[in-house]
Amino acid sequence: MAEIKKTDALEKLAKLIRYFILASTTAAGSGHPTSSLSATDLMTALLFGGSFRFDVDQPGHPNNDRLIFSKGHASPLFYALWAAAGKVTEQELLTMRKFGSPLEGHPTVAFSYVEASTGSLGQGLSIGLGMALNAKYIDKLPYKTYVLLGDSEMSEGSQWEALQLAAHYKLDNLVGIIDVNRLGQRGETMYGHDLAAYKKRISSFGWKTEVIDGHNLDQILKAYRKALRTEDKPVMIIARTVKGKGVSFLEDRNGWHGKALNREQFEDALKELGEIDKSVKGKVKKPDKLLPEKGIPKDANGVFYLRDKPVATRRAYGNALKRIYPQFPDMVVLDAEVSNSTYSEIFQEAYTERFFEMYIAEQNMVGTALGLQCRGKIPFVSTFAAFLTRAFDQIRMSQYSKANIKFCGSHAGVSIGEDGPSQMGLEDIAMFRAVMDSVVLYPSDAVSTEKLVEEAARHKGIVYIRTTRKETPIIYSADEEFSIGGSKVLRKSDNDRVAVIAAGITLHEALLSYEELKKEGIIIRVIDLYCIKPIDKTTLQQAARDTKAIITVEDHFSEGGIGEAVKGALDLFSIPVHCLTVRKMPRSGKPGELLDYEEISKDAIIKKIKELV
């Protein structure tokens, strides 16, 4: 009886929400009403049916249940839900998709109820996984994470990365809901309404699955209750739905994806919906007032390296993670099954509970990091620099969530040697520079790596740290300071004829060339451009004033790397900037041979300088 009353109330709410969806998209003249209508009953029952717990006045409350629309194009539904909850007015809904409105075409963090910006399909489950991982293993809070998924987006491999890992970590606090409305953007999906195909595949990945009618409120409510009782496994609710549900001329019709109704169609649709009761308001159950135990920051130990013992910067990265954790107790470290190469294993051995093995699945690793940072963590994400390209879309999307994530790419450049081109990061600087407001760091020795990892942890935003496979000499003393936006002038005189700008492995080549040229009476300036973005214009421009030519040397392709960054900083100067970069097809060989072959070694620098002076 109580259940009947509940579904009656939910039906009224669902009708109001459908009205909001149609009204806002028609007002906008674009958007995705049909993809919103198919999931309306599923989401109405979730938020207002008693399972979901959320303090609507405190969207940031640490024990709120989390809701992510992985099918971000259903944003009209998302906004309508919060309108039904009384947190968005109808007037505000009508600003949707208009310039300046927080209600953007796809959900962004401009709207405070959005956990993370979505819209590039197949990313929400990974984000949810990060939040669920946080609840179960870090904050140890009982909140649940719900992810609304589209059927079309299940073809993204990233989904299956998330599915396997969520099962591996037994995330029984993670619930996915697939809105199987059969139709993608341009026609039927691969599996259409074959719900059994989804069930078979998802359960084979270790999830508990529930197949339901996504428009039957009783079935939906039961499924959520069952999900709350499930232990040791994540739960996927696979719901058969009808795209455009509620408006007969939209229902299950191809050709209506991403199209708003015009005024006339809208009026016709309203007639079908029948009377809308705008006085109803959806009530969301409040969460228990629980807070995570917060670690108390303690001072980190100092840095110590022997001057005469070369250390790979990748190892210094691992050392730094371990060293600074007491100072940054929100740190979490993720690695894609190469922790013994990136040396994040040094952290893992010291703080096992804060390290998560993400296996060889970089997309999901980055999505998970995004979810973790949503919950206040500072994720450090590492793999080979080359393999971070695998997650470029996730990295790109994280900028729209104003994310606080630290990426470390090891094995940068041809200097990795024998393993050959597939393992060489040669476009990673270009990739990370192209991310809005990113910081790109490229230390050359263990001391600067340690200091820069610390700066990265302190900085709020996306930071990329590029490390080198090979051991490199220690060139800095332990008390040297490094800052984001800085550089170091390592060799300088009043008679510098050329300035050589390098970072990482090539800095050492530049220093060697300095010594050799000095013997011949040719004096050069050497600058360690350890921070490539933001770039230290002042120092570079001073070098342009003081010398006759600039040479940049980098173990990276020509485009988007150090050379172009330096040219960009010097465009008002008529000084020639010669860029020594990787220009020939990279291959296997000894590191030194490859630096020579690509003409980014000491000898190449000397040769270039001699051409110039």
Add this chain to the structure above:
Amino acid sequence: MAEIKKTDALEKLAKLIRYFILASTTAAGSGHPTSSLSATDLMTALLFGGSFRFDVDQPGHPNNDRLIFSKGHASPLFYALWAAAGKVTEQELLTMRKFGSPLEGHPTVAFSYVEASTGSLGQGLSIGLGMALNAKYIDKLPYKTYVLLGDSEMSEGSQWEALQLAAHYKLDNLVGIIDVNRLGQRGETMYGHDLAAYKKRISSFGWKTEVIDGHNLDQILKAYRKALRTEDKPVMIIARTVKGKGVSFLEDRNGWHGKALNREQFEDALKELGEIDKSVKGKVKKPDKLLPEKGIPKDANGVFYLRDKPVATRRAYGNALKRIYPQFPDMVVLDAEVSNSTYSEIFQEAYTERFFEMYIAEQNMVGTALGLQCRGKIPFVSTFAAFLTRAFDQIRMSQYSKANIKFCGSHAGVSIGEDGPSQMGLEDIAMFRAVMDSVVLYPSDAVSTEKLVEEAARHKGIVYIRTTRKETPIIYSADEEFSIGGSKVLRKSDNDRVAVIAAGITLHEALLSYEELKKEGIIIRVIDLYCIKPIDKTTLQQAARDTKAIITVEDHFSEGGIGEAVKGALDLFSIPVHCLTVRKMPRSGKPGELLDYEEISKDAIIKKIKELV
């Protein structure tokens, strides 16, 4: 009896191959012997057991069976197999991983038996899928495609994209072999030796599966024969193997990944292997001498657009595909479920049999394109520019196969409008410029798009074509010619005070600013930089000589885009280069509003010019 003799011969061969693996890695001082040893019996039985058909003297023969090592780090095994087949000498094997040797650390196309360079895990199955698709639907040849997979790499989402699509297209000519050796780089894989977990998951994706002992030659041979008889489904052979098989102190031991034996260990290993018969030679069955029917190129129709009717360049892309197909009968078009947005659907409607729906799975789409081009096709791959970032690792790897692939990214920049940042390609130019020897095209009207698509088809290599969502005016006449490396000076006089360099949507803003400024007596030069890479230095440098300042305008982030490309071309000039680019957090709004907001519109150009003159 015959079978017994066969397995005896294969055992001898496998022993020789194991010897080659150990000898070559020990000589190199690095490499992956243990990952090679686990798959030795599987591959020996494949190549020399009677199922595989290949003309060893003609690796390019169109009806050869294809073999791809998706686990590229097992390259010592790959080279050893061809040594056993008599195509590589023992002496050559000992050059492995040395500078100049075609036997690189991971397989590259420098070695003529390599179909495509591998080494970034989780990509080989997609490549194989492209080859199998070619055999079944395009060349209609009976060759089979075999892909050797590692167990660790099965965690990559791209594998599941390939699995689902291969089943969807019923590729019964595709055989995967998973070498389940239990150990990844840094320890046990997610599923260890739980072969049932693999079987359950892979069969749920619609494949026929065979679970076998990967060191039992009888079982292996049977599995291959069964695979040949399977219809309508791809086949996955899931083989339980032992990492380091054949050398007791390596077998199933953690800590031996990617490590070569030293001399002493090598001698110990040889003792275990026992006598090696170097006189044995593996025989590979020849394929039937079948050739594909080749289409005969015919002249394409001319280009026709009405001068006064704006057309979106994305639509011109679709028109061009259809128009030029007769001239390039090797063309194949792939799209990631957005063909009604990229307009590749125009091609699909005309040449259905040459269009493949790849669903929302961009990584596999690019891998498949790589496989298709291996078989002589010219793949055109399209989706939203933003979503091509999803496949950056596959794009990156394709450069190491010297691939001939054309990419088209639609919906570039903030000018897409209301859909918001997740759908905006704003880093695509940076990404594609960073690919070695790539061509980056960005046409601004329908005529130049048509001509440049044609140039792209003609050019052998990786070409990126950036298209715009919005309609743009036709500015060129149908007989205008466009070339890779070119640009067009659209407005020019002897009194140009500033040169504005733009492409795509912003070119029209530049042309509008020209008209407005002209009324005020300010004359500017306007250049259409339709080819961003390689860049037309001559024209840009002439503009630098003729004017006082350069302004670049682009609907793309600052780094790696047109601005940096232009600065790179002008580094020897002291002319100021002002870059108008997307610098503020993009959002939803009308295209015009967003161009204004980001200061890349006509008004922003005029404002900047007035500051300068």
